[in-house]
Amino acid sequence: MKKTVIYAYTHLLILSFFFVGCQPKSETASPTYKDLTEAVYASGNVFPKNEYKVVANADGYLQQQAVNEGDVVKSNQLLFLLESLSQDARAEAAANIYRQAEANYADGSPILAELEAALRNALTKLENDSVNYFRYKALYDQNAAAKADVERVELAYRTAKNDVSARRKALARTKSQLYVDLQNTRSNYRVNAREGDNYRIRSFEPARVYEVYKKVGELVRKGEAIALLGNPDDVYLQLAVDETDFSKLKEGQDIVIKMDAYGDKVFKAKVTKIYPKLNKVDQSFRVDADFVGERPSAYYGLTVEANIIISQNPKALTIPKTYLVGNDSVWIEEGKEKKKVKIQKGVENFELVQIKGGLTEKSVLVKE
Structure with missing residues (x-):
């Protein structure tokens, strides 16, 4: 029994020395x-430069969608068409009135042709009455015609002369009025054509379509955005920097960028703009940067993590x-x-x- 106790005690002592020695x-x-x-951490996203939203300038239902997300469009390309039945009717009526005004003022116009024919007839009558008058006047001077006959033909001559003058003025007045009508109807036609453009949504400049907010058949209100577009060839970084690091920043500082979408690939950039307004929601300042050298494809909103280089020793x-x-x-x-x-x-x-x-x-x- 004692041997067992001594053995056990000795064993524990050895273990104690072992653990002390191994500490x-x-x-x-x-x-x-x-x-x-030294670097300042920032997070943010990649956005296309010159992004813009196309909006409706009139109320209407989306009748036609000519583009989809991802499409690259040219300047002034038709993107969407809104239904505009009442506007189409007004535009058609304005076009008809304008065409009629053009016809009324053009060469061969029925209105002007009638007035010109009446003037020609009046000139013919004046010529005849003039011949009669001067013939009777000559006979009267030779005592070969009665004074009453001379006065009668003189009155006819003067009446014909006044009629020609009146018809010339009527022709000129009508031409002038038809010209004014033509200008007014042309202006009205152009106004209606421009109003019709409000129902045709076009791009401002070459861009990629990043998002379409409306579907065919949906009602679009005036001023409501229909799609988001941006420059397909150039992108920039929009970063958020913590308030505590803001004083360390300045334009031109180098940035090292990583994106989940590109794995371990590293991009480089430079600070181009520092915004002085604090975002009170997350206590950060906005910093914009441009890529230097290689840049990612123009996908909207890629998440990035960035280190803005403050100093190097x-x-x-x-x-x-x-x-x-x-x-x-x-x-x-x-x-x-x-x-x-x-x-x-x-x-x-x-x-x-x-x-x-x-x-x-x-x-x-x-x-x-």
Whole structure:
């Protein structure tokens, strides 16, 4: 019985020494010189440049859809057609009136032909009455005709002369009125044609159709968007930067971009615009950037993660960030003792902190 107890005790003692001997020493490290880049994290999306929405300029039902998502369109290309029965009727009536006005003023116009014929008849009668008048006047001067006959033919001559003058004025007045009517009907026709264009939705410039909001048969109200379009050949980045990092930004800074859609592929960009208004919803500022070199295909809204390069130091004395105690201290080993010292930090990233004071390359860092 005693042997068993002694054996058991001895066994436990051996195990105790084993575990004590196997306890790991405190993890240590020393400051080293490394290439240290300070960057600000940003997230955002890729958007096409010059994006715009086409909207309806009149109420109507979508009658025809000439394009679909993904199509590339030219400038002033017909995209959608709205039903416009009342407008079509007005446009047709205006066109008919305009054509009639053109016919009334054109050469061979029935209205002008009738007035011109009446003028010619009046001129013929004037010529006859003129001959009669001067013949009777000559006979009267020779005492071969009665004064009453001369007065009668003179009255006919003067009446014919006045009739010609009146018919010439009527012809000129009618021509002038027909010209005014033609201009007015032409203006009315053009106005109706422009109003008809309100029912034909066209592109402003070459673009890709990214989204169509309406389907054929649906009612579209005036001012309502029908589709979203954008430049198919150029894209830019729209990023959100946290309020705490905003003061570090400036235009022209380099950016490194990654997108889920492109796996591990890295794109480069530069900051082009910094917006001064804070988005109170997520406490961020908007930053725009243009790609440098290779750019992704113009797909709308691709999600991106970005690092905006604030500074680069090719030879910075650094320590792993995991050795920091609080915000400005570390533990170091001096002889067989641990000592807590304050440091002067420089730039930092997710892994490293630059040491500007408080440590040397020979310092031995230990964790708590």
